[in-house]
Amino acid sequence: xxxxxxxxxxxxxxxxxxxxxxxLRSGLERGQAVVAVVREPNLSALREVFEPKGAAIAYFxxxxxxxxxxxxxxxxxxxxxxxxxxxxxALAEPVWDGWDDRQTLEWIRYESLINVVFAGSGxxxxxxxxxxxxxxxxxxxxxxxxPLLLCDGRTGGNDSYVDPATFGAKCDRGRRPARPxxxxxxxxxxxxxxxxxSFVAERALTHGLARQPAQNLVTAANEVxxxxxxxxxxxxxxxxxxxxxDLVCEIGDNGFWRPSPLTGFIPPxxxxxRGFGLWTxxxxxxxxxxxxxWDGTFVRLRVRR
Amino acid sequence: xxxxxxxxxxxxxxRPGDHACLFYGGEDEQRHITGAxxxxxxxxxxxxxxxxxxxxxxxPGVPADAPAGTLTFLPAGPREGGTFDPAAAVAAAAAEIDxxxxxxxxxxxxxxxxxxxxxxxAGLERVLYFERHLERTVPPSTQVMALCQFDRRRCNPGxxxxxxEGHTVFAAPDPEFEDAVLRIVxxxxxxxxxxxxxxxxxxxxVLDRELTASASRAGGGDLHLDLARLxxxxxxxxxxxxxxAASREGPGGIVLDRVSPQLRAVLETVGWDMLxxxxxxRT
Numbered sequence: 001x002x003x004x005x006x007x008x009x010x011x012x013x014x015x016x017x018x019x020x021x022x023x024l025r026s027g028l029e030r031g032q033a034v035v036a037v038v039r040e041p042n043l044s045a046l047r048e049v050f051e052p053k054g055a056a057i058a059y060f061x062x063x064x065x066x067x068x069x070x071x072x073x074x075x076x077x078x079x080x081x082x083x084x085x086x087x088x089x090a091l092a093e094p095v096w097d098g099w100d101d102r103q104t105l106e107w108i109r110y111e112s113l114i115n116v117v118f119a120g121s122g123x124x125x126x127x128x129x130x131x132x133x134x135x136x137x138x139x140x141x142x143x144x145x146x147p148l149l150l151c152d153g154r155t156g157g158n159d160s161y162v163d164p165a166t167f168g169a170k171c172d173r174g175r176r177p178a179r180p181x182x183x184x185x186x187x188x189x190x191x192x193x194x195x196x197x198s199f200v201a202e203r204a205l206t207h208g209l210a211r212q213p214a215q216n217l218v219t220a221a222n223e224v225x226x227x228x229x230x231x232x233x234x235x236x237x238x239x240x241x242x243x244x245x246d247l248v249c250e251i252g253d254n255g256f257w258r259p260s261p262l263t264g265f266i267p268p269x270x271x272x273x274r275g276f277g278l279w280t281x282x283x284x285x286x287x288x289x290x291x292x293x294w295d296g297t298f299v300r301l302r303v304r305r
Numbered sequence: 306x307x308x309x310x311x312x313x314x315x316x317x318x319x320r321p322g323d324h325a326c327l328f329y330g331g332e333d334e335q336r337h338i339t340g341a342x343x344x345x346x347x348x349x350x351x352x353x354x355x356x357x358x359x360x361x362x363x364x365p366g367v368p369a370d371a372p373a374g375t376l377t378f379l380p381a382g383p384r385e386g387g388t389f390d391p392a393a394a395v396a397a398a399a400a401e402i403d404x405x406x407x408x409x410x411x412x413x414x415x416x417x418x419x420x421x422x423x424x425x426x427a428g429l430e431r432v433l434y435f436e437r438h439l440e441r442t443v444p445p446s447t448q449v450m451a452l453c454q455f456d457r458r459r460c461n462p463g464x465x466x467x468x469x470e471g472h473t474v475f476a477a478p479d480p481e482f483e484d485a486v487l488r489i490v491x492x493x494x495x496x497x498x499x500x501x502x503x504x505x506x507x508x509x510x511v512l513d514r515e516l517t518a519s520a521s522r523a524g525g526g527d528l529h530l531d532l533a534r535l536x537x538x539x540x541x542x543x544x545x546x547x548x549x550a551a552s553r554e555g556p557g558g559i560v561l562d563r564v565s566p567q568l569r570a571v572l573e574t575v576g577w578d579m580l581x582x583x584x585x586x587r588t
Contacts, residue, residue, distance in 0.1 A: 071574070074576055077578075078576060078578055081578055082578075191506065191507045192486070192505075192507050193505050193506065193507070193539075194486055194503060194505070197503070197505075197537060211567060212566075212567060212570050215567040215568075215570070215571065216570075216571065216574065218537070219537075219539065219540065219571055222505060222537075222539050223539060223540045223541075226505070226506040226539060226541060229506070230506075268579070270547065270578075270579050270580070270581055271543055271544050271547040271575065271579045271580050272544065272547055272548055272551060276540065276544060276579070277540050277541070277544075280540050280574070280575050281540075283574050283575065284571070284574055
């Protein structure tokens with residue numbers, strides 16, 4: 001069952017309702033599990049229209065649902081898994097304001113990843129984009145991340161669409177910000193990662209991370225270091241530094257690895273499957289970046305205070 | 306009884322002068338803990354005096370090659386319907402201790418299962434008499450240690466408190482595994498393991514081994530892991546938990562008890578959908 005992933009570029013509130021209401025209704029008529037993840041005031045407007053349908057539609061406020069792209073993928077995956085055998089009909093309106101450039105890029109990548117993560121789910125997703133308020137970059141990228149487009153009342157294929165692997169490679173290209181020369185360094189040389197965990201935990205505390213994000217970072221750094229010990233080539237080590245509100249941990253080894261642009265983005269079926277570790281690392285930190293080059297393999301973890 | 310200042314000490318760390326107490330919840334627990342107390346003593350060529358209701362009560366932990374004469378069994382009664390005679394029990398134990406000292410034993414271990422005595426008429430009062438004698442003689446001794454056992458299921462409310470007060474320590478099971486970072490101890494009710502410290506890749510082999518053994522002991526039932534004192538678990542260990550849960554036959558899963566808020570948040574970030582067969586138990 002293929003995925004139907006369509007961007008809907010709308011002009012105003014009336015335009016929004018004229019498409020989304022029939023769309024949700026069609027989901028109910030087909031017996032799909034219908035979810036509406038929408039920003040206010042559109043959310044309240046839809047609730048009002050569908051009030052007679054009671055609890056037939058599950059509503060979520062985008063402001064709560066779209067906080068971390070990989071966690072949002074996980075949440076949609078949970079919805080798809082829990083709705084089975086019914087397929088899902090989702091109205092999915094991301095949040096585009098309040099992010100910096102890098103975060104915006106990750107949300108754009110997220111839209112692209114939807115195409116591969118839910119490829120065989122039989123789900124339908126309609127993603128509304130407000131042409132009146134969204135920056136041109138976001139609207140342009142919507143055309144590259146959605147195979148189907150509904151614009152100016154016309155629906156159909158979309159020639160600008162780029163497949164997720166190619167798109168992901170493009171996202172990462174040219175992103176090699178240098179590590180500051182005053183970054184703290186810890187060599188990883190034994191198989192006991194206790195010292196590494198204490199080192200990271202202490203820096204997390206000093207940086208002012210709350211207990212939970214600190215524990216998540218320690219768990220993520222431990223996982224990446226354990227992978228380096230298992231698969232990498234010495235010397236290996238950990239660097240930690242601060243970038244404004246971000247605490248950054250980078251684990252590097254001398255090995256040569258070619259991760260795919262999708263590495264760690266595709267949720268495994270369960271903890272038993274390959275890819276569980278890196279997927280979970282992506283869930284635990286705000287951003288994980290992979291860089292493999294002539295000088296080794298580097299995994300950068302970032303958590304914001 | 307188990308107050309904040311109660312000392313729990315693994316059996317292997319009991320020393321002369323310790324007057325220890327054990328409330329067991331079943332024969333498996335008694336076999337495991339008292340058995341280690343008896344076995345350690347016999348293997349170290351120490352004297353073991355075992356005091357229990359009747360000679361029918363098998364002494365746990367006796368190795369096949371135990372040196373002859375090192376173990377003495379003292380039937381303390383009482384017979385069905387009779388009363389427990391604490392003065393006689395004290396005298397019998399004291400005589401054995403004196404003889405062992407004369408025979409040149411380096412250390413003397415007294416293990417007493419007083420459940421039957423406790424359930425006889427005026428049992429609590431009479432057992433406390435016996436305990437007071439031990440409390441006067443064992444702690445000052447550089448040779449004698451004692452382990453008094455009671456079947457928790459046959460204690461009345463309040464009795465464990467009254468009995469526990471007369472002891473210096475509580476006997477705890479020896480760890481299945483212990484190093485500077487991780488400790489794994491068997492639990493009995495519920496059946497499973499208590500993990501404390503930190504669990505990472507360098508201890509995956511031991512985790513896998515202990516979980517497998519524990520799962521086979523648990524049969525088809527739930528396997529409980531008490532994580533109250535586990536400060537860190539890595540993703541590989543979570544993967545091992547899921548693998549053991551998946552490989553089990555029967556309806557039993559792995560129940561994670563007393564998970565710290567931080568670990569719980571990590572597990573929830575992963576998502577329970579990713580962890581079939583694993584669930585949270587009591588908090």
